[in-house]
Amino acid sequence: MTGRRRPSPRPSPTASATARWAAGTAVLASLLTGCGSLPGTGPAEKTPITVMTWAPEGTGATNMPGMPAMAQTYARWVNASGGLAGHPLKVLTCNDHNDSVGATRCAQRAVDEGAVAVVGAYSQFGRSFMSPLEVKGVPYIGGYGASDEEFESPLSYPVNGGQASLLAGNGRQLARECDRVALVRPDTIQGDQMPSFLDSGLQQGHRAPVTDVRAPEDGTDYSAAVHRALDAVGADPARYGVAAYGGEAPGSCVAASLGDHTDAFFDSFRRLQQQSPKVHVASVLGSVGQALVNRTGGRSGPLEGALVTGWYPAAGDPRWNPMRRVINEHAFGDNRVDPADQGVQTTWIAYTVLRAMVEQLDADGVDEITPYALQKVLDQGKHPVDTGGLTPKLRWRAEDMLAVQDFPRIVNGMVMYQTVADGQVLAASDGFVNVARTLERRRADR
Structure with a gap:
């Protein structure tokens, strides 16, 4: 007579729960040590980078509303693509109201809210805004060039030759x-x-x-x-x-x-x-x-x-196509962001510089983006910034400064000649004029 095989004992509910907990703990430990990942997830998000862009809006003199609007558009674009070297970009904006008090308030707000740089901004009141930035070591990257201090302060990094x-x-x-x-x-x-x-x-x-x-x-x-x-x-x-x-x-x-x-x-x-x-x-x-x-x-x-x-190629030049694509996809019909406006163009170039500096710091193994870290990498000029032909390649070492009386921070002495023909602003020269x-x-x- 053949004997019947005895069934194995079934695990108790408590034992099953313990096993599942142990397995889950192992997976979690693997993730925390970088040895594994859950489907659809990536590395932890890096610390956000906060910057500010200011400009006068709604005043009786010169207004530049497209500059802060372009900065916000740029932030939406880079954040949709993973940020600046993995850092989410937060853009603060401010209206300086075309007066010195407003300029000071914008600069102080940038400092108080932890901005690591002011990028692609416009103000005529450099004496008012530069001092608060200098006290805290906050770089001023790619201003419009409307004030003397932008070409004098060691914390200013202009992208054009200004007025x-x-x-x-x-x-x-x-x-x-x-x-x-x-x-x-x-x-x-x-x-x-x-x-x-x-x-x-x-x-x-x-x-x-x-x-x-x-x-x-x-x-x-x-x-x-x-x-x-x-x-x-x-x-x-x-x-x-x-x-x-x-x-x-x-x-x-x-x-x-x-x-x-x-x-x-x-x-x-x-x-x-x-x-x-x-x-x-x-x-x-x-x-x-x-x-x-x-x-x-x-x-x-x-x-x-x-x-x-x-300062830059004519608005219809194909070198502006990357900026135009970003505006088309991320400005959401904001008519302040005119791709032919030199303020908008300057802000685009200034943020191109910021991105290049953050990527350089990331390549150097710097995780925390601070005002000092940005200042240091800008001053070192290890690699010139390529703006896609919109300017000459840019860097701000001592040997890159031009010998211009009263304006020692100018590094870009190039302009573009244009003319109005048949109602269109067109290039009048084949390239940059030095x-x-x-x-x-x-x-x-x-």
Whole structure:
């Protein structure tokens, strides 16, 4: 007779629970020691990086709302892609209201809220915002270039040559065609420097110094300034009829750089120009752009044929395609983020620099991103920052600084010549124009 096999005893519920707990503990221990991972999970998130971008908005003078809007757009893009070398990016924004008190408050808020840098910002009040940053060692990366302190402070890392390079470049542009030049500029401390910069370019072309025409920064009617400018170049309708030169005033040029209010200036200019000999007009990007050309009549407006100097390639250049894709996908229709705006472009480049510095620190094994760590890696300049051809490769070692009087932090002396043709702002040169020597020879005691 064959015996029946006895069944094995079934484990008790308590024993089964203990086994499952032990197995789960083993898996957890494996994960914590980096020896395993759960499906769909990755490494722990790194410490967030907080930065600030500020600019004036809703004021009666120059406004730059696209700069903080571009910063927020950039943050959405990098965070959707894993952050900066794994660090989530938090962007604080602030409105400096175009006054010194507002600038100080923005800088103090950046310090108080733990920003490791101010990136891609705009303010005319460098004396007010730079001191709070310097006290805490917070770097100022890629400012717009609207204040002297951005090119003086050892904690500032500019990505362009500021107002200085634009006006020097515009002077060189004008020297090709103009015997007489009048510059209409704001009656401000910043405006007081403009004539000497434009002169540096004119003098390199062996032209006479510019006639300085001061105007209100926040004016609405610039008829008086237009009359003074036209009179200075021999084309004021109050003294010269259209027939004086057969409808033209060869060699006569008027340049205007009034920020947002350049729009109002050219509106006044258009009305008076109809009664005067025609003169050549010029400006710098930031005061003139495609939006202004469109508003003033396009190809039939006063800006047709204008000579324009900018820091970067023309807005339609394919080198801007990466920025355009980010705007299209992450700005969510925010019309403040205009890819043709030099403020938006500067903010994009400034955040490109920030990303390169964080990635360099990560490669060096630095886990905690602090103001000091950023300052150190920027000063060392181990590798130049490639901005995709939007600027020369950038770094801020002592040997990279240009010898520009009063502006020792300038490292990029390149500009781009542009012109308005058929109502479009287009490139007028094949590549960058180096105005470093022009700036270095400038006399500041005009």
